[in-house]
Amino acid sequence: xxxxxxxxxxxxxxxxxxxxxxxFGYGFEYNKFYDIAKLGAVVVKGIAPFPSHxxxxxxxxxxxxxxxxxxxxxxxxxxxxxxxxxxxPFLRTTNATVIVNIWGKNVADYQEVARxxxxxxxxxxALEINISCPNVKAGGIAFGTDPVLAKEVVSAVREVTTLPLxxxxxxxxxxxxxxxxxxxxxGSDMISLINxxxxxxxxxxxxxxxxxxxxGGLSGPAIKPVAVRMVYEAAQAVNVPIxxxxxxxxxxxxxxxxxxxxSAVAVGTAIFAxxxxxxxxxxxxxxxxxxxxxxxxxxxxxxVK
Amino acid sequence: MQSGVIISxxxxxxxxxxxxxxxxxxxxxxxxxxxxxxxIANMEEHxxxxxxxxxxxxxxxxxxxxxxxxxxxxxxxxxxPEGTLCDLLGPLGKPFQAPAADEVPxxxxxxxxxxxxxxxxxxxxxxxxxxxxxxxxNDLLLIDDYKQSGFEVRLATNDGSSGIKGLITELxxxxxxxxxxxxxxxxxxxxxxxxxxxxxxxxxxGYPEAEVSLDHLMCCGVGACFACVVxxxxxxxxxxxxxxxxxxxxVFAAKDVYLGE
Numbered sequence: 075x076x077x078x079x080x081x082x083x084x085x086x087x088x089x090x091x092x093x094x095x096x097x098f099g100y101g102f103e104y105n106k107f108y109d110i111a112k113l114g115a116v117v118v119k120g121i122a123p124f125p126s127h128x129x130x131x132x133x134x135x136x137x138x139x140x141x142x143x144x145x146x147x148x149x150x151x152x153x154x155x156x157x158x159x160x161x162x163p164f165l166r167t168t169n170a171t172v173i174v175n176i177w178g179k180n181v182a183d184y185q186e187v188a189r190x191x192x193x194x195x196x197x198x199x200a201l202e203i204n205i206s207c208p209n210v211k212a213g214g215i216a217f218g219t220d221p222v223l224a225k226e227v228v229s230a231v232r233e234v235t236t237l238p239l240x241x242x243x244x245x246x247x248x249x250x251x252x253x254x255x256x257x258x259x260x261g262s263d264m265i266s267l268i269n270x271x272x273x274x275x276x277x278x279x280x281x282x283x284x285x286x287x288x289x290g291g292l293s294g295p296a297i298k299p300v301a302v303r304m305v306y307e308a309a310q311a312v313n314v315p316i317x318x319x320x321x322x323x324x325x326x327x328x329x330x331x332x333x334x335x336x337s338a339v340a341v342g343t344a345i346f347a348x349x350x351x352x353x354x355x356x357x358x359x360x361x362x363x364x365x366x367x368x369x370x371x372x373x374x375x376x377x378v379k
Numbered sequence: 380m381q382s383g384v385i386i387s388x389x390x391x392x393x394x395x396x397x398x399x400x401x402x403x404x405x406x407x408x409x410x411x412x413x414x415x416x417x418x419i420a421n422m423e424e425h426x427x428x429x430x431x432x433x434x435x436x437x438x439x440x441x442x443x444x445x446x447x448x449x450x451x452x453x454x455x456x457x458x459x460p461e462g463t464l465c466d467l468l469g470p471l472g473k474p475f476q477a478p479a480a481d482e483v484p485x486x487x488x489x490x491x492x493x494x495x496x497x498x499x500x501x502x503x504x505x506x507x508x509x510x511x512x513x514x515x516x517n518d519l520l521l522i523d524d525y526k527q528s529g530f531e532v533r534l535a536t537n538d539g540s541s542g543i544k545g546l547i548t549e550l551x552x553x554x555x556x557x558x559x560x561x562x563x564x565x566x567x568x569x570x571x572x573x574x575x576x577x578x579x580x581x582x583x584x585g586y587p588e589a590e591v592s593l594d595h596l597m598c599c600g601v602g603a604c605f606a607c608v609v610x611x612x613x614x615x616x617x618x619x620x621x622x623x624x625x626x627x628x629x630v631f632a633a634k635d636v637y638l639g640e
Contacts, residue, residue, distance in 0.1 A: 099603030103626070127621055132596045134606040136427050141598070148605045148621055294426050346599040347418060347426050350380065
């Protein structure tokens, strides 16, 4: 059994496998299947200062080795998240390491939700700033595809929180390194990537878009090579911990990200097919380390130059 | 998560099939109106599960699903031979409430919606009525099974090839007349336009608690992804909220379903 602990700056995780925001609900839904405290961290679905309906339906479409989604950040809002029994109060009853993903329509929204979480931060290990959702008209990706705006959001959140800050980057940019540097300069302690790639699918029989929002975010095994490349590029550009994600379904997939320079990984879309995938990924990483004679996860991070 | 070995998979009629899985643990707790989320074998390039209403379960661990071939998943499923192992998540979703002892269950099934309510036949103290509607007689399912269970069967088809020519809702006025004075408990499953019409009609007729099974393109099946939502009335400025059919449904009370655009 190799040492699976991994360090993300001030934060130590029991293992490097987290859940990707938006694919694991608020932890509650999957705690019925297994103890979610077994995961490196649980990253909850995005929280804004306000409740949000999300997008019209249909919201998802399956594509070759992947899927498109445009859920549109449906969510309870910060008040219900902090006080509704199936949200933060539930998470506090578990031993899970909880990371709260936050979003807003403008800089003030991001700051507001971060400020509220700072006031009530018991049981919260870190914040993840979502500047990369491709499916909401205001906020989200608008901040993630303009380095000046990205910097502004991260600085505003940094002002009001002492929690470790992760910024989740969009792959829908040409030079990911520039964005990694911009958010780190603004005070982000680490970065996570990739969010989904903007895509489209058309129903040729109905002659309509398969998703009501017309475009959606592509995820699943189809995007893994893009994600590994971007994690590698980001790792060359900045010297902070990286959480890598995009199409991971196995321990071997996760190892690819670790070798490319990620200190931790997140499993997302694969959970929809099999709720137990995150646990299988943990076991798979351990099996890889044992098989190749590594004592610890730390030994393989960024090993491939 | 359970394994389900296919023990039979046969064509009922036209594009409609019945598959039987051997999956005792799911059978042990399955309730009418619940579903199983199936990872269909031999389609690795398709990453998602497919949800299917549970049609029936047996004490010996056999779970029946009636399905129509409508896309890639059901196409592959229809060709899987006996002995194929699939993995199943379930039983999932909020079930129908069993009728009270003094209630006559009235089931309204549109197309293969007929299958999602079949287990209610074993949960009712007295024989009920099932109204089945479909495009044509080849799309009417489980007629003999419902008859064998003691339910009265009334039919409607769009083309008049079986039963009355017209919509399933046109079977309601004579039903109300024939069952005047009886306590009725309505259940419905079928295409969305039919269900929305019933959500309008049944509360007006004094049955706000009529239970309808709604669904929408489903993804995780357990309430995490918010893909499969439908509009449910809510006390907010918009008058609705998006509720997850997989975990808050699929069964909703007719009075709660939002009928606006």
